[in-house]
Amino acid sequence: MLFENNSLVLGVTGSIAAYKSALLTRQLIKEGAEVRVVMSKAATHFITPLTLNTLTGKDVYIEMFADDNAGTRHIELGKANGILVAPATANLIARVANGIADDLLSAIILASENGKVAFAPAMNVNMYNNPVTQENIAALKEIGYRFIEPEEGELACGDQGTGRLADLEVIVEEFHRYLHGQNRLACKNVVVTAGPTREFLDQVRFISNRSSGKMGYALANEAAKEGASVTLISGPSNLPAPPGVTKISVQSAREMQSSLMDYAGQTDYLFMAAAVEDITPAKRDQSKIKKTSLENSLAIEVNPDLVKNFRENDSKACIVGFSVEFEEGSDRSIEKMKNKGLDFVAWNNPSQKGAGFESDTNQIVLFENDGSRFEFPKAAKRKIAEQLIKTVVEQND
Numbered sequence: 001m002l003f004e005n006n007s008l009v010l011g012v013t014g015s016i017a018a019y020k021s022a023l024l025t026r027q028l029i030k031e032g033a034e035v036r037v038v039m040s041k042a043a044t045h046f047i048t049p050l051t052l053n054t055l056t057g058k059d060v061y062i063e064m065f066a067d068d069n070a071g072t073r074h075i076e077l078g079k080a081n082g083i084l085v086a087p088a089t090a091n092l093i094a095r096v097a098n099g100i101a102d103d104l105l106s107a108i109i110l111a112s113e114n115g116k117v118a119f120a121p122a123m124n125v126n127m128y129n130n131p132v133t134q135e136n137i138a139a140l141k142e143i144g145y146r147f148i149e150p151e152e153g154e155l156a157c158g159d160q161g162t163g164r165l166a167d168l169e170v171i172v173e174e175f176h177r178y179l180h181g182q183n184r185l186a187c188k189n190v191v192v193t194a195g196p197t198r199e200f201l202d203q204v205r206f207i208s209n210r211s212s213g214k215m216g217y218a219l220a221n222e223a224a225k226e227g228a229s230v231t232l233i234s235g236p237s238n239l240p241a242p243p244g245v246t247k248i249s250v251q252s253a254r255e256m257q258s259s260l261m262d263y264a265g266q267t268d269y270l271f272m273a274a275a276v277e278d279i280t281p282a283k284r285d286q287s288k289i290k291k292t293s294l295e296n297s298l299a300i301e302v303n304p305d306l307v308k309n310f311r312e313n314d315s316k317a318c319i320v321g322f323s324v325e326f327e328e329g330s331d332r333s334i335e336k337m338k339n340k341g342l343d344f345v346a347w348n349n350p351s352q353k354g355a356g357f358e359s360d361t362n363q364i365v366l367f368e369n370d371g372s373r374f375e376f377p378k379a380a381k382r383k384i385a386e387q388l389i390k391t392v393v394e395q396n397d
């Protein structure tokens with residue numbers, strides 16, 4: 001159970017998503033937590049205290065001074081192992097960011113003994129994107145509070161955009177990781193490359209490959225969750241940048257190389273998950289080549305080896321390469337690791353079911369340059385990213 005012997009405060013504030021706090025309460029209890037619910041007055045318009053009182057079997061607190069024994073209630077509740085505010089409104093976030101403690105929940109947060117407070121915001125997209133809200137969020141993150149980022153989609157008001165309360169499962173998992181996680185990459189600079197590159201022949205046509213970027217994006221997301229400062233250098237991909245990750249978009253291998261080189265000498269870990277195109281047209285036409293001239297227009301050059309060049313400029317970074325090989329994969333992958341100066345190479349075989357390009361799952365074999373071998377059986381790319389980072393960091397320590 002994720003929260004065995006944990007006393008938690010669940011703060012519920014006045015967003016339409018407050019109705020989801022009933023299910024969230026049940027999940028936290030199922031995971032072993034002792035949950036005490038504190039609601040803002042506005043939240044009581046969206047869900048009744050009775051519902052949450054019935055689910056927890058405990059008093060639900062709303063008022064600062066509701067009864068004779070309330071004097072130090074904020075101090076007592078502030079001793080909880082963790083405080084989760086879900087949903088968190090812009091108003092609550094703003095008050096906490098400014099040290100205002102004018103209701104019970106904000107006073108508990110200010111009085112929190114161990115400062116372990118996580119917010120799962122839910123609000124209209126314009127309220128969320130408002131620079132004032134964003135500044136408040138940034139200020140709280142700076143202090144070490146955790147934000148479980150809202151999702152993009154249709155909002156209750158009918159608008160489209162970011163502001164939907166994160167999935168409850170994600171909230172529970174991220175809150176657990178925040179309270180009990182290892183923060184394996186705290187203070188580390190991580191660079192991840194992802195996606196394909198596009199090598200343009202003219203303004204319309206290009207050479208590329210089937211990479212979707214899913215593995216690289218999952219790694220960037222995972223590294224950020226482990227506390228790293230993450231830069232994601234991505235070729236064309238439809239995926240959104242993971243929360244808290246700085247994304248640099250590139251097209252060609254040479255553009256990717258030029259962005260990557262900016263980080264040589266200041267990177268702790270490089271995950272080179274991009275499917276860098278091996279070839280590029282020798283010349284790029286500035287318009288569209290006529291069909292009649294196409295036949296003889298495709299002179300090819302070989303692209304530089306980005307990761308090899310990076311290693312030549314950065315002897316310290318721990319570098320993990322990715323090798324796509326259908327057959328005799330282990331020998332070839334190990335050969336690449338040596339040749340390119342990698343510390344690790346992750347071999348994927350796309351001919352196996354549920355592995356490789358475009359798939360949501362993967363299975364890999366990871367080789368280390370000291371001869372070690374680790375197998376990660378078929379799982380979601382998110383899970384593979386988690387296991388891979390754990391192994392690489394443990395081995396590299």
Ligand code: C5P
Pocket residue numbers: 253272273274275276277278303304305306307308320321322323324336
């Ligand atoms: O040689 P191969 O393409 O199989 O090597 C795979 C690894 O090398 C990947 O990590 C890939 O990102 C990287 N690579 C590179 N530059 C290239 C080709 C591949 O950095 N031109």
